Amino acid sequence: MDHLTKLEEMLDRANTEIKNGNYESASNILEKIIDIDSNFGKAYNHLAYLYEVKFKEYEKGETLYKLCLEKSPMYPAVYYNYSILLSTLGKHTELKELLDTALTIPGVVKATVFNEYAIMYEQQGKLDEAIEYFKKCALDTLDKNVLNRAKESIDRCKLKKELL
Structure with a gap:
């Protein structure tokens, strides 16, 4: 061995x-x-x-x-x-740099990376950017559960926008 x-x-x-x-x-x-x-x-x-x-x-x-x-x-x-x-x-600055790099790595599931961008933007209150990345996540996946979670996340962000 x-x-x-x-x-x-x-x-x-x-x-x-x-x-x-x-x-x-x-x-x-x-x-x-x-x-x-x-x-x-x-x-x-x-x-x-x-x-x-x-x-x-x-x-x-x-x-x-x-x-x-x-x-x-x-x-x-x-x-x-x-x-x-x-x-x-x-640590959003470091996170964005890491996610930018992740998108260049072979074998990385892009939908997962897009979801992490979206969460980051949502945490920062940048709801339009969050929605865009949840959409990217949804459009990039073939997994129905990931798709449903992304849709629920978009709905959550839209609700938050109504509160603003």
């Missing part, structure tokens, strides 16, 4: 631990992957997710997402995960 295959198998094990709610165990496996190969960017993404979502240590999560981007800039998952953290923290 080659080096990369071993790391991918360890990553799969960590994912299983995360799914089963064994966050400490997952964290240990991910730390071990990084000890073996500090350039294996996917491990940083998964560890960042744990720090952000499960441990609520946002700064540590942000640092780890940045390391993932540095080591594996073509890994689509980091763009989704990191964008949610930046949105949570209200």
Whole structure:
């Protein structure tokens, strides 16, 4: 078994631990992957997710997402995960830069990126821009659930506009 295959198998094990709610165990496996190969960017993404979502240590999560981007800039998952953290923290300038880059990465689901732009604009009270991006999301997806969610989001933004 080659080096990369071993790391991918360890990553799969960590994912299983995360799914089963064994966050400490997952964290240990991910730390071990990084000890073996500090350039294996996917491990940083998964560890960042744990720090952000499960441990609520946002700064540590942000640092780890940045390391993932540095080591594996073509890994689509980091763009989704990191964008949610930046949105949570209200870091809209960094978020827009990340989303602009995400649209250039092969394998990134553009509808998901458009949705993140829309949420960002809605959070900023830029409702017309939010509606435009929710429309882009809707038109770019083949998933009926994503389409329905985008339509509901557009309706929500229109309601907010009526209140202004």
